[in-house]
Each structure stands twice: as structure tokens, then as C-alpha cells.
Amino acid sequence: MTVLQPAAGPASRSGVRRFGDHYQDLIGWIAALRVIHPANDFHQVEIEINGVGNIDDVVLRAASGRHRYTQVKWTTNPTNMIDNDYLTKQETSKSKSLLQKFFTSWKKLANGTELPVMELVTNRVLDPADPLLSLLDGRTDLLNPAARLAGPNTAASRRVAEWATHLNCTRDDVLDMLDTLSFKPGQSVNGERDRAQSLMLANGLLGDVDSLDRGMSIVTNWVLDGRRQITTEDIDAEIERLHLRADEPRAVLLIQAINREPNPDDATEALDWVDLYDGDSPPARRQPCDPASWATMSTQLDNAVVRLSAQGLRDIVVRGAMRQATFFTVGARLSQVTGTNITYIQNGTPWPSDAPRIAISPPTQAVIQIDAGPDLAVAIGMTIDPAPAVTKYLTGAGLPVESLLVLLPSEGAHDQSVAGPGQAVAYAQALRNAVRAHLETTPSDRVHLFLAGPGGLALLLGNRWNRVAPTDVYEDLGPGRGYVKAFTVAA
Structure with a gap:
């Protein structure tokens, strides 16, 4: 049986599993689910693979050549921040900082016609006071173009110069690397588990908590067995062995109303309304700045539903951060009378609209x-x-x-x-x-x-x-x- 134990030190790859390992296996399972989804560009997932520099935790190989390299960082205290010290700190004079590891890997990988996609996935939060990191674009998870557009006398520009000195390279080198480096902070275990469950449903798999844990155990066993390159056939074989297959693949409708998702490309249809809302945080976003934006959102939702319907998609997983009126309206536009079935992950449990009813006392x-x-x-x-x-x-x-x-x-x-x-x-x-x-x-x-x-x-x-x-x-x-x-x- 897999055992999870908290640990402040490095993740263990022995039979005793620590929270850091659990987190990385979860990210690996998400990558595997992306490989087997019918609408994807990926054909292989690699785990702690050699030859890609220091961003080897999870690699997704794409048919287009735009491979995705993910470095996974777990902390037992998620209030610890991604700040300048975290990115540039060297434990010894001979060790590399995290920023140096990304830069070395970028130089190694950025030698073809297709640039790599590098990601830092972590449960750490981003330092909102840092003059450069605070410019992260919530839609792209990139520091560019904001870093490129920073004036020469700004604090952000000075931070780029500090990084160039730390990396012993030019300012342009730093900016070119930042074109390909995505920061995905604040990725909690619960949030990533919800994402994994939604992807399982989207792939026609069981999406309950037990099935998710069994899916993650697949990745755990691959790592402990030394398996590094995993194909679509390998993933499908494990899914059949564990009897995780449930139905046909589903579409995913992502509604980003009061907060953005870090991975909107998971969805079949993704709508982003965050900038329409008044307020600088999800709790504060309750109405749009312009009342006319309600009509804009309604039209965009209608158009997304039309596109799903045109593809014959009648089984929809709904994801995203929204409030009551939006939840209700999404459900109404995906009406049962049109033959549409919808599912939402509520506190880790799939709530499908066709679930067998359980008797209740009348309201x-x-x-x-x-x-x-x-x-x-x-x-x-x-x-x-x-x-x-x-x-x-x-x-x-x-x-x-x-x-x-x-x-x-x-x-x-x-x-x-x-x-x-x-x-x-x-x-x-x-x-x-x-x-x-x-x-x-x-x-x-x-x-x-x-x-x-x-x-x-x-x-x-x-x-x-x-x-x-x-x-x-x-x-x-x-x-x-x-x-x-x-x-x-x-x-």
C-alpha cells in the first residue's frame, strides 16, 4: 500500500511516499490524461527523463514538436512565495539556482524551429510585491510581453538586468527565455485533483476520488519501476487493468467568471470573463464593471453551446469559478430537454445531472x-x-x-x-x-x-x-x- 508522509526534505522515490511525491505523481497523471484525450497534440509522457536538462519532472511530447517541460515544486508551507530569492538562491557555490536550471535547460532545448514550453508548477504563491513577478499575465502565465515593455528606468527592467547578471548572459537572453517560461503558482493539491477528475470524466473514465487515487497509483508504479517513457498504449493498458473505463469521452466547458484556470487548454470550450468583472480578487468579483457585460457573457455562452452542439457533444463536464446566477444559467443553456447531460465536480465528487435520485423530504x-x-x-x-x-x-x-x-x-x-x-x-x-x-x-x-x-x-x-x-x-x-x-x- 502506498503511504503518504509529510516531509520537509527532498521527495523520496522509495516505497514510502511523501507529499512531494504525491503532488508530482498527480501532475504526472494529469499529463497522462492529456495524452489519451482524443483532441490533443501529445503522444507520450515522460517522467524524470534524461537529456532535457533540469526540467525533467514531467515532459509531454507533442506531434507538432512544441514539447512541454514541467518542473514540479512542492512546499509543505504553501504561503512560501516564488520570489527573487527563491529563484536565484544557490545552496552552495557549485549548485545551480532554480533560475539557472531553467536557463541552462532553455539553452539546451531552444535549438530547433519549435521553441520548448517550460513550466514551473508549484503550490507556492507568487510574490505580489516583486517588480517583475507581479507582472505575470494571468491569461498566459508569462512575464512577457510585460517584461519586454518595461521602461529602462523601471524596477522591472532592473530586475531583468539582475537576472542577466545572475545568469551571466545578456538582457535579451533573459527576455527570450521568458517567452517560453510559464509560472503556474498556487496549484493546490485539491485544485489539481479537481482538474484530474474533470480530465478523467472528459476521457470517459470514472471520476470519483477512489478512481483518481488508483489512476495516480499508475504513475507511482511507473516511477518506482523505473519506467520513464509512457505511450498512449501504455496508459490505455493500465486503465483497462484497473477497470477505470466508464463511458465515451466528454466535452469540457470551462467558465472563467470570477477566477482564471491555469490550464484552459484542457477544455473543449473555454470562456474568460475575469476582466469584465469589478474587483481584483475572486471574492470581490460579483458584478461586471459595465452592466452591458451581462449580455456579452450571455452571448458568448450561447455561442459556445452552439459550437458544442454542432459537434454532436451532448455530455458535458462543466468547470470553472463562478457564482450562483452563472451556474444556473450555464445549466439552463445546457438544458436537459435538449438531451444534454452535464457533470460538475462538487467538493471532489462528480455531480452528474443523470445521477439516480435519492429521496429527500419536500422543501x-x-x-x-x-x-x-x-x-x-x-x-x-x-x-x-x-x-x-x-x-x-x-x-x-x-x-x-x-x-x-x-x-x-x-x-x-x-x-x-x-x-x-x-x-x-x-x-x-x-x-x-x-x-x-x-x-x-x-x-x-x-x-x-x-x-x-x-x-x-x-x-x-x-x-x-x-x-x-x-x-x-x-x-x-x-x-x-x-x-x-x-x-x-x-x-
């Missing part, structure tokens, strides 16, 4: 009269009861609402109200049916929807939101700040 219902117009407002509170905040907003905003229907779990709202995918499917059905039943007795031409609960449930609810009424779905702006209308779903 409790309460109606609050607003008497300001003909519409129906619906507040669904799985983790908290949003009724007081929604009522305050409805009256203050002057929305034309007759009544507010409040739906809560029978035992009250709390953060464990939905135990898993089977209950999520049952709640999606029950909540939708409750709204339908209310509209039967009190017809309305429009629904105003407010959600508080797991993102996966909002997604599955949107997927089943039909035969209701055209629905405006609202985003929460934070405690005491009310709501903002985000998207409209034609149901």
Missing part, C-alpha cells in the same frame, strides 16, 4: 406578499435563508413582484443540506416542481430567481428549469449590498 414553502406588480419572485436557500435580504431588496428596488416564494430544506438551511449527487438531482426536481405548482395557482409571466446553495445544485437546477416562465436570475452582491440582475433564462 418547505412560505409566501411573502410584496404587492408591487404581477411577477413572482423565488428565493431558494439551501445554505442560508435569503428571505430577509431578498424581501428588503425587492421592496427597495421597486421590482414589479406580487409575492415571494421561499423554498428551504425541510430541516432548515445549512451548508450540508445536499449530501451528494443523488440528493442534488432530487432537490433540482423538487424545487422546480414547487415553482411550477405555484405558477399553476398564481400565474405569472416572469420569475425573479435568487439562489443560495452549492454551485453544483444551481447548475443542475438550471439544467431542469423548463415549463416555468421566463426567469431573471440575480447575483448576490454581499451582505447588506442587495442583488443585481444577471442573466435571463427563457423557460
